[in-house]
Amino acid sequence: MKSSDTHTAGDFDLESESPAAITLGKKVLAVDAERGYVRASYVAGDNFVNRGGRIYGGFLAAMLDGLCGHAVRLTHRVPGTPQVTLELKTSFIGRADKGILIGEGFVRHRGKSIAFAEAELRNEQGELVARASATFKIGT
Incomplete structure (x- = not known):
């Protein structure tokens, strides 16, 4: 896969997700590795x-940490490069009820060993539920 490719849900399978993401009911809808x-x-259930x-x-x-981490992981030149969340700031903005939540994660800045990312979660009506910013250490 080229880093500039945009992909849709059909390009992913559960084997590429962590057990935590599977527990959260994560389903990738789209990625853009270049950005x-x-x-x-x-899926937020009972x-x-x-x-x-x-x-x-x-x-x-x-969910927000996973979105930020996934966005950063997409920018690695070498697949499987280790990363760890150093800091996660979360703001709970709106009402989060059971059902489907849609999230977006973005890399805001990427250096050699540190990356900064942001994410948002919205309910099915498109209302903002929560937002986060995260700092990641890249590599060992």
Whole structure:
């Protein structure tokens, strides 16, 4: 795959996702490796609900971390290059109910050993639910 290719959901399979992403019901909808961009959906079911009947913030943070990390991973010249989240700042903005959430992750800046990314999650009506920014250490 060339880094400038844009892909759709048919280009991906569950084997390329982490067990955590599978647990979150992640389905990749599109990627653009050249831009460091990913769009994905998540399934927030009954097992994601807190006592107030909304999606627990920790699940939303995990989705956002995954989107940021996926966007950064797309920019690696060598597939499989290790990376780790150094910092994740999450803002919970809107109501997150059970159902499908759509997220987008973007690389904002990429250096040799550090990358900065942002992500957003929206409900099926397109309303912003949460937003995050993350810093990643790249390599060992």
